[in-house]
Amino acid sequence: MPDGALKSGAYRAFTARDIDAIPQLAALSADARLRLRAVAQVLPFRVNAYVLEHLIDWSRAPDDPIYQLTIPQPEMLGDADLSALVDLGRRGSEAELQARARAIQLAMNPHPAGQIDLNVPIEAGAVQRGLQHKYRQTVLFFPAQGQTCHAYCTYCFRWAQFVGLEDLKFAAREAETLVEYLKHHPEVTDVLFTGGDPLVMRTSVLRRYVEPLLRADLPHLAHIRFGTKALAYWPARFLTDPDADDLLRLFGEIQAAGKHVAVMAHYSHPRELATPAAVAALQRVRDSGAVVRCQAPLVRRVNDDPAVWADLWRAQVRLGAVPYYMFIERDTGPKEYFKVPLARALQIYQGAYRQLSGLCRSVRGPSMSATPGKILVDGVTEIEGKPYFVLRMLQGRNPEWVGRIFLAEYDPDAAWISELRPAFGAPDFFYAEELAELSRQRARVRLNMLGETPPTAA
Ligand SMILES: *Cc1c(COP(=O)(O)O)cnc(C)c1O
Secondary structure: OOOOOOOOOOOOEEEHHHHHHOHHHHHOOHHHHHHHHHHHHHOOOEEEHHHHHHHOOHHHOOOOHHHHHHOOOHHHOOHHHHHHHHHHHHHOOHHHHHHHHHHHHHOOOOOOOOHHHHHOOEEOOEEOOOEEEEEOOEEEEOEHHHOOOOOOOOOOOOHHHHOOOHHHOOOEOOHHHHHHHHHOOOOOOEEEEOOOOHHHOOHHHHHHHHHHHHHOOOOOOOEEEEEEOHHHHOHHHHOOOOOHHHHHHHHHHHHHOOOEEEEEEEOOOHHHHOOHHHHHHHHHHHHOOOEEEEEEEEOOOOOOOHHHHHHHHHHHHHOOOEEEEEEEOOOOOOHHHHOOOHHHHHHHHHHHHOOOOHHHHHOEEEEEEOOOEEEEEEEEEEEOOEEEEEEEEEEEOOHHHOOOEEEEEOOOOOOOHHHOOEHHHOOOOOOHHHHHHHHHHHHHHHHHHOOOOOOOOO
């Protein structure tokens, strides 16, 4: 592999249309390229020269973790679906290919955890598109121009918005929506710019969203966060892109206005921190005064190994970043391909955690971002000779739920909260009834907006 020294080239994306133009993929057989093209009809595919030249170890493909992280794999689809798509691709029946691909996408649970139904706020009879507000202190903001990434992760839980399932996309055109919302919500301390990746936006565009927040009188707004994978996938964003300096200046201006800047960095594998460009980019962000907090999901074939996480967290702390969350991969997209059972996830987490100093133990995990909240798998305990999962609510749709400990029957195969049963034969977890009531309330609000009468309560 090249040493990762950065050629200051301009950013260029390679997508499904450019598969034949990617020199590294020319080594694949024609059949393999056909299969890749077929999978890329269903799942998002986008890479760039930095990922291709400096992150993927082509001598180890297809097993290489960064190859698995960025290049869609034939096994992510069922055999029947894959061969149907390959056939249609061979025959050149574009319309049929699109239709079949769309049907497969819709069968892959494109919108998990009630993100639209439950998280998008409704105020004064209007749906606040582009916002999600699930936990009291933090509003998620999806700026329209930031809904893509420098490269796509094959496991992305927001994959649906990159394949054109339009109604699943959140896009706020106007910063005004956000400012108005925040004026009415003094409980909000954090705004999280997210996507996609908000740092794909030019700094001048980002300023159009950030500056109104600084100008508005919002004393309760204390923290501005940027969720991003740019530090891993396109470090030039912070080094040599024409507006790199201005981005770091903007981080400084936010702090001069009295707000904290948190860069929520998505690092999946220690190799993403191993190139000179990656190190220099992280250093520049830190020099701006921003704090870099790191999070990623645990994914089979990419990072399902305690040694990988130990290396990752060690590297982060050595470079001055803060390990923050380890997530369980959500129940969406090619989840069968990536899934790691909760019991195994806990072993990997603890296997890494136990090797490391307390400075690395700022991380919390493995955590599920599920419909009721962020649920931590805290351990396995034994009661009268029987094992149970100990779960803890880290974040809750209802703040009263935060910190609650609860137990589930131990199941070595369960990979999501929906696959767990409450301990001791309880019919439901503690939050179930309230969550169901919340969903009913939302359904009533939506029906009222349509001017319809809700069905009489059962
Ligand atoms: C994780 C998450 C947040 C932020 O939670 P913190 O624990 O404060 O980092 C906010 N909103 C949603 C929907 C989340 O999933």
